[in-house]
Amino acid sequence: MTALSAVPRLRRGVKAAYDETRDSHVVLFPEGVLVLNETAAAVIGLCDGRTSVEGIARRLAEDFDGVEVDDVAELVARLVARRVVDVDG
Amino acid sequence: MADAPFGLLAELTHRCPLKCGYCSNPLELIGRADELDTAQWRAVFDQARALGVLQVHLSGGEPLARKDLPELVRHASGLGCYVNLVTSGLGLTPERLADLRGVDHVQLSVQDAESASANRIAGVRAFDHKIKAAEVIRDAGLPLTVNVVLHRLNLDHVGEIVALAERMGADRLELANTQYYGWALRNRAALLPTREQLARAGEVVAAAQARSAMEIVYVIADYHEAHPKPCMHGWGARQLTVAPNGDVLPCPAAGVIEGLGVENVKDRALADIWHSSPAFNAFRGFDWMQEPCRTCARRELDFGGCRCQAFQLTGDAAATDPVCSLSPHRGVVDLILAGGPASVEHRAVVR
Ligand SMILES: C[S@@+](CC[C@H](N)C(=O)[O-])C[C@H]1O[C@@H](n2cnc3c(N)ncnc32)[C@H](O)[C@@H]1O
Ligand code: SF4
Numbered sequence: 141m142t143a144l145s146a147v148p149r150l151r152r153g154v155k156a157a158y159d160e161t162r163d164s165h166v167v168l169f170p171e172g173v174l175v176l177n178e179t180a181a182a183v184i185g186l187c188d189g190r191t192s193v194e195g196i197a198r199r200l201a202e203d204f205d206g207v208e209v210d211d212v213a214e215l216v217a218r219l220v221a222r223r224v225v226d227v228d229g
Numbered sequence: 230m231a232d233a234p235f236g237l238l239a240e241l242t243h244r245c246p247l248k249c250g251y252c253s254n255p256l257e258l259i260g261r262a263d264e265l266d267t268a269q270w271r272a273v274f275d276q277a278r279a280l281g282v283l284q285v286h287l288s289g290g291e292p293l294a295r296k297d298l299p300e301l302v303r304h305a306s307g308l309g310c311y312v313n314l315v316t317s318g319l320g321l322t323p324e325r326l327a328d329l330r331g332v333d334h335v336q337l338s339v340q341d342a343e344s345a346s347a348n349r350i351a352g353v354r355a356f357d358h359k360i361k362a363a364e365v366i367r368d369a370g371l372p373l374t375v376n377v378v379l380h381r382l383n384l385d386h387v388g389e390i391v392a393l394a395e396r397m398g399a400d401r402l403e404l405a406n407t408q409y410y411g412w413a414l415r416n417r418a419a420l421l422p423t424r425e426q427l428a429r430a431g432e433v434v435a436a437a438q439a440r441s442a443m444e445i446v447y448v449i450a451d452y453h454e455a456h457p458k459p460c461m462h463g464w465g466a467r468q469l470t471v472a473p474n475g476d477v478l479p480c481p482a483a484g485v486i487e488g489l490g491v492e493n494v495k496d497r498a499l500a501d502i503w504h505s506s507p508a509f510n511a512f513r514g515f516d517w518m519q520e521p522c523r524t525c526a527r528r529e530l531d532f533g534g535c536r537c538q539a540f541q542l543t544g545d546a547a548a549t550d551p552v553c554s555l556s557p558h559r560g561v562v563d564l565i566l567a568g569g570p571a572s573v574e575h576r577a578v579v580r
């Protein structure tokens with residue numbers, strides 16, 4: 141799991157986009173495409189290189205019910221494993 | 230109805246200044262006169278995007294051989310696609326790359342770790358150009374994947390190849406054992422590695438993967454494996470290929486399968502071809518499978534392997550990929566592996 145103080149950002153060469161044909165947020169990277177659910181899309185949108193995992197959870201809690209910081213950390217860890225995001229700290 | 234594809238492999242041309250003996254392109258290369266023109270390629274990209282394609286791989290041959298490449302890049306990028314330029318690097322000057330705004334990622338092929346051997350494999354003096362091309366790509370701030378096709382002639386240098394890719398500043402390194410299609414199939418006897426070579430290289434790669442900051446992707450040598458590769462993640466499932474002349478293929482090698490019923494973008498809409506052409510529906514899903522695949526627990530992992538390989542080695546495109554240890558035809562592959570080495574013939578060049 142990613143540390144709560146870690147600051148994620150999209151890796152070089154990764155693009156976040158909206159796909160009208162699938163009505164979904166997606167991330168595009170050299171080896172493929174990831175179709176995101178609503179939560180993942182919101183997290184990706186906050187992987188800006190300034191906001192920590194804890195900060196992302198706090199921001200998400202403003203818009204969604206039942207946001208758990210551990211769930212955010214786990215999702216970020218999965219995105220790191222897919223080489224979609226990098227973390228500092 | 231089939232799910233929409235994510236990727237389009239656009240083979241813009243078969244023209245190429247290199248003559249790699251391992252090239253997977255077909256023996257009968259498509260000449261310049263038969264290539265789709267600029268407007269036709271733009272229409273292909275429009276239709277692909279409308280169908281759901283988000284990733285466009287501009288490849289060939291050498292995509293830089295197309296004078297209209299800047300316009301094609303702009304068009305695909307303007308549609309919102311992720312644009313991957315797949316190139317030998319020959320002709321990639323700072324000026325040319327500056328004209329290619331909209332490229333999101335570059336995949337650069339390299340033949341070996343040092344100049345003499347690399348040039349021997351490429352059939353031309355390409356190595357120094359590639360070193361410069363990598364510099365140009367990095368200076369432009371673009372992410373770089375170095376792709377090296379592995380075979381008997383370079384597998385023993387895989388450690389040096391990793392070091393070279395690191396010096397080139399690659400973010401990713403693809404070490405892909407040769408897939409035997411096109412020119413590679415013709416040159417198979419010269420390219421097939423020994424089991425010992427593969428074992429040694431496998432160890433070097435594993436150590437490098439554990440140590441390197443680069444992502445290192447290793448594509449296995451399927452002839453030496455007990456199970457086939459999950460070819461294309463299933464036929465007509467995620468990606469389509471458009472050949473230089475507009476033929477629409479489920480995979481780049483599918484042209485070899487006789488009687489497949491390949492259709493062309495000049496005759497029919499891309500979405501119709503994807504959803505209802507005989508070529509795309511022939512091996513979709515699992516219903517086409519014979520035994521042993523039909524009742525095998527691994528069929529959702531490997532989809533029965535590669536249809537082109539099944540056709541090439543058994544004459545039946547619906548057979549189990551003969552590299553599979555459960556295939557009744559596995560003996561064909563073992564016989565090939567037992568054969569002695571031969572010399573390489575370079576790929577033909579078309580103009
Ligand atoms: C056919 S090439 C065309 C683009 C460009 N000429 C180049 O070589 O990069 C596309 C990609 O396929 C790889 N390739 C070629 N022949 C192959 C084979 N027999 N098996 C696996 N990969 C192969 C190349 O290294 C390259 O990365
Ligand atoms: S693999 Fe070699 S010969 Fe084939 S298209 Fe690429 S550079 Fe040209």
Ligand code: SF4
Nearest residue numbers: 522525527528533553
């Ligand atoms: S029998 Fe078919 S599905 Fe089973 S492992 Fe072999 S190729 Fe894959």
